[in-house]
Amino acid sequence: MTETNFSNSSLDTRKRFESLVMGAVDGELTREEGAEFERLIREHPEFRVEFKQFIRIKEVTKSMPMKLPPEEVWDTYWYRVYNRMERRAGWILLSIGAIVLITYGLYQFVMNLLADRHLETFIKIAIIAVLAGAVIVIISVLREKAFVRRTDPYKEIKR
Amino acid sequence: MNNNREADESELIRRSRMGDKDAFGQLVCIYMKRAYFSALGLVSSHEAALDLSQEAFVRAYRAIGKLDPERKFYTWLYQILRNLCFNYIRDRARHARPFSELDEQKMQQIADASQDASSRVETDELHQQLRRAINLLSPLEREVIVLKDLQELSYKEIAEVLGCPVGTVMSRLYNARKALRNSMKEYMNDRN
Numbered sequence: 001m002t003e004t005n006f007s008n009s010s011l012d013t014r015k016r017f018e019s020l021v022m023g024a025v026d027g028e029l030t031r032e033e034g035a036e037f038e039r040l041i042r043e044h045p046e047f048r049v050e051f052k053q054f055i056r057i058k059e060v061t062k063s064m065p066m067k068l069p070p071e072e073v074w075d076t077y078w079y080r081v082y083n084r085m086e087r088r089a090g091w092i093l094l095s096i097g098a099i100v101l102i103t104y105g106l107y108q109f110v111m112n113l114l115a116d117r118h119l120e121t122f123i124k125i126a127i128i129a130v131l132a133g134a135v136i137v138i139i140s141v142l143r144e145k146a147f148v149r150r151t152d153p154y155k156e157i158k159r
Numbered sequence: 160m161n162n163n164r165e166a167d168e169s170e171l172i173r174r175s176r177m178g179d180k181d182a183f184g185q186l187v188c189i190y191m192k193r194a195y196f197s198a199l200g201l202v203s204s205h206e207a208a209l210d211l212s213q214e215a216f217v218r219a220y221r222a223i224g225k226l227d228p229e230r231k232f233y234t235w236l237y238q239i240l241r242n243l244c245f246n247y248i249r250d251r252a253r254h255a256r257p258f259s260e261l262d263e264q265k266m267q268q269i270a271d272a273s274q275d276a277s278s279r280v281e282t283d284e285l286h287q288q289l290r291r292a293i294n295l296l297s298p299l300e301r302e303v304i305v306l307k308d309l310q311e312l313s314y315k316e317i318a319e320v321l322g323c324p325v326g327t328v329m330s331r332l333y334n335a336r337k338a339l340r341n342s343m344k345e346y347m348n349d350r351n
Contacts, residue, residue, distance in 0.1 A: 023329065026332075060286070060289050060343075061289060061308040062311075069205060073209065082180065085217050088217060
């Protein structure tokens with residue numbers, strides 16, 4: 001029983017150390033927490049060793065250099081963003097226009113087809129079946145994409 | 160000073176919301192390096208970091224009407240950027256490149272001139288080892304290391320950027336640094 005209590009107490013101390021050590025490494029502890037942490041590492045030399053290792057890790061990480069891209073990358077950065085924005089607007093207009101025209105064209109095509117008295121009925125049915133099939137496939141693909149988007153594991157990440 | 164900067168930023172956001180591209184261009188110029196280096200820390204490739212950071216600005220411009228005026232621009236932009244980066248990482252998982260762009264060129268540029276050759280070699284080796292260790296971290300752990308140690312954000316700022324409590328930031332950071340320490344333990348013991 002005493003041994004169990006001792007283990008629990010060690011575990012709690014360990015957990016407390018873990019909850020404070022990052023704040024101590026990054027200098028983000030309050031005064032009270034700082035004093036508590038000081039006491040912990042004074043009473044537990046193994047925690048002090050660990051604390052020093054974390055400080056060392058932070059020092060090495062902070063001193064790790066980042067490769068600087070050439071200066072012209074920054075000179076042309078906004079220009080490239082601007083071009084993308086402009087191009088995106090162009091694509092949206094192009095797509096909307098194309099969808100409207102294609103839909104209208106198909107509608108006219110089907111109407112003319114139905115009005116054509118010289119064309120065999122089974123040909124008319126076959127052409128309409130091809131068009132209906134294409135529409136179903138497109139809708140199915142779009143619905144699948146929407147489903148994938150809904151079940152995306154990264155969806156919790158706010159856009 | 161800080162208040163002036165925030166006021167300027169609010170004004171730029173306000174103008175951007177009204178379609179003023181010059182104002183948005185100024186926001187881009189203020190945050191382009193930060194966005195680029197954030198992306199670089201996550202995706203480890205210069206080309207991808209440049210592409211993703213620029214794409215994040217394009218999406219931000221399109222959605223700027225939804226930006227809460229009380230929110231900081233970069234915090235909001237970063238969420239768009241990290242989403243793009245995580246999607247990129249997920250898509251390219253099989254062809255993942257090492258943390259290669261955080262490499263030797265700049266290391267040599269900033270190396271202390273007074274440092275002798277042998278200690279510089281040791282530092283280089285240490286950084287290479289660390290780069291490998293960072294590359295083994297999960298994207299979420301790598302992200303918190305980038306935000307804390309490379310971007311030098313406070314816990315509060317990181318929590319704001321990630322949209323999670325400060326306690327989560329601390330535990331994620333603890334796990335990340337513990338993993339780094341374990342990966343580098345032997346190596347660092349040799350050097351100490």
